[in-house]
Amino acid sequence: MIQPHDSAIVRTLGRIIIPVSQLFGIYVLMFGQYGPGGGFVGGVVFAASMIMAILIFGVDSTDSNLARKILHGDGVGLLIFAGVGGLCLIGGGQFLNYSYLQIPNLDEPSQHFVGILLTQIGVAVDVAVTGVSIAISLSFEEDVTRSEEASNG
Amino acid sequence: MAIEIPLLILLVLTAAGAILVKDLIAAVLILGSYSFALALVWALVGAVDVAFVEAVVGAGLATVFFLLTLFRTNEKDRQIRRPPVPWTAIVGLPLLGLLLLFGAGDLPTFGDVNSPASTHISPVYLESSLEDTRTPNVVTAVLMDYRSFDTLVETIVIFTAGIACALLLRKGGS
């Protein structure tokens, strides 16, 4: 599996950069409706920060906790997205017709706004999880059996 | 147009570097800079969202995937001998090139305001996205609302890729 990196410079820089890039990922995700960005970019930036954590501190360290835990939610992002669509179905509209999201006290455009926001979050979660998962799969060595349970939920 | 030409030349040069360099890690890093040059070109054309995605996904994530693979495998493109060029390439490439040039004849010119693509459906998105969805970024509105189903399916593609990598590489995983 991935071993921790022993350079002090890399580790210190990592401690600073990783939280910053995670914040940036969340900002891009939330700001996607007003400027460039959105679910994909936010998710990828978030995934990149976690991959960085894994590469610098190793999979088993506490600093990579988030990256490891997030793998348990393999399909959560997709289920959020499909769940929003399903709510529209239950509300009586077509799949993903946000006008039928049953949210009280909101006019139709705002319902669409909320729908877009929720689905963006779904996309971001899915992209982040899958990015980390693919990175871990690609760096697996052939005869590893030990850390398997830690990495796959 | 004036800034574009040097960028386009840079694009071709970086692509050439990625193709010709023998050291695979260097080639992959040059490919990352190719992605970045591409992102710059797109930002110039007005496609900021695409540029952002290309910069993050192409220059970032794709490079990381390439590098992780190379760490686990072989870093050198050894190329002991040049194999003969397959006949499909000899026949197919010129034909494809001719087809590309043939198709170019009737395409609207670059930046044409009256092309069907600029007049048929896209104005609807631009003009009604704010009213329909309160979302000023029209690309996000189309991506997540008007054509949100495509995005859902594409999220499935990503999920599938994750599952597929786990199936292919993790021995006795799960």
Added chain:
Amino acid sequence: MSSNLPMLLFLIPFVVGVAIPTVTVKRRALCPIIALGTVSVMVLLAIANLHVVQTKGPIEYALGGWGAPIGIAWLDDSLAAVVILAICMAALLSLIYGQVTVSSEHKKSMQYYTLILILLSGLVGIVFAADLFNVFVFLEVAALTGYALVGAGGGKASLYAFRYLLLGSFGATLYLLGLGHLYVATGTLNMADLAVRIPEILTSTAVVSGLIYIFLGLSIKMALIPLHSWLPDAYVNAPSAVSPLLASTVTKVALVAWVRIEYSLIAPNVEVGHVPVLVVLEELGVLAALIGGALALIQTDLKRMFAYGGVSHIGLILIGVSLGNTTGFTGGMFYLINDMFMQAALFMIAGILLHYHGARTLDDIRDTARFSPWLTGSLVVAAIAMVGLPPTGGFFGKWNIILGALEAQHYVAAFAVLGSTLLTLAYFLKIFASWFFQPQAGDTAAVELSGASRISLGIISITMIALGLSSDSVFQLLLATVNSGGV
């Protein structure tokens, strides 16, 4: 609620597939049961959907509530409903059959079932989608799962899966490029809207080259000769548990996607620069049917022989749908539905031979002891269907393609169908020669097959005959599609 049926057909396998890894963390043994249950529900839904379409007419589903050219539209007509039902049944039988080999071939069944269910939702999406870009993303879903399932065979299979991926991704890129040309020329992606806007500019070079790219891209996906080179290697080396499903569905669904585009955008008798478009497609089909049959004849590996047989049938179907008349079209589409079951049956037989007898080639078959009557029986039924003798569905499909060719006075096409029939007969005679004339056949008892393989072989043989017996009603359904102007 009934108008949401097509959506449910997509959602159910997809949601269950996504949920499987999480739901079955503690009990992996549940995976096959959940998957079988899901696909059974899909078969029931597909029957209900067929009934609704039959009684109430085609369903146009506007996703997200946005009307057709602005949003994404799905079209659920009787052609789609029939094809979906066939896909679901073939998938159910393949899953039942997969229980024979899956546990011994790879243990990672959780991911395996997730991928199969997502593959199914992708196939459903390709058939329903009436939007060029939506077809593209669904093609990629089906393709990615296909690469992974082929590569799961390990060893050599990963090499062939990689080649499949290179060609398949290239095909997808060509499709994207063609879609881009059409979009730039018309400004729309919706097929119904394109059908309105394209005819007036059909001969503009942008539209012509766009359609050529789309056809090239899809013909890689449907393994049309000469772009078939990925198929035999990939399906021969894929795990036995998945090759029936892949062989029976993936290529045909790409063909269905092409048929939709061809029928909505290209009117019969259209000429581009004095070249009649449909005749060109038909000639490509003729080539594929004959070359595919000839290539099948020279193989000694059983799976490879069947794979080339499937390649030649893609050519036959392309002939049928490109004749430009309803007889040929219904014949071709009916043959497509039959071919799903034939391919599934043949790959099941080959997989069972490999699993129980270790037999891969014709020589291996000659050296093996007696075969179970179930195996022999289903091989005979499949052979009759492949050659196209009544009462199997294969006969009615081929017969209508020939009638359509005669109606259109394209005698080359008619002879090509006959020629490929003779080639099919020849390679099945080769198989039977080693099957029934075994030197060591003596008194040894036949190997007992497991229940799952008996059930799947039995049902699929019955289906092939039943399709022939009920061919009239299926033809009525396909005619309804043509008459409603859809497709």
Added chain:
Amino acid sequence: MVELLQTLLQRPNFIVFVILFLWGIYIMAAHPNFVKKLIGLYIVQTSAIFFLVAFSAKEGATVPIIPDGETVVNALNYANPLPHVLTVTAIVVQVATLGVSLALVTAIYRHFGSLEEDEILEQLDEQ
């Protein structure tokens, strides 16, 4: 012919697209190294996306993000958003494909110990 060349020279974008597309295909088909094949595939895919994005531009138009306070939107002022949406989707699909293909490359390397197609084919012939 002269006309065609003239239209081409007015479109540097298109020339670059054709060069990248064909060169990428050539590398995909002819280069024996699998990673190089993937680099070729990547260039082919990005060039097709490049083609699509280039046609989203309009003369005198800006990014399709509507500024604050603008109530009546004139579509002529903003670039066509639909190609952007398609290409964003296509880029993400492309990176997913890349992940799977790299996983296959790693699996091939584990089994054959090589990334060169000709070496692997020799190994297969010996079997």
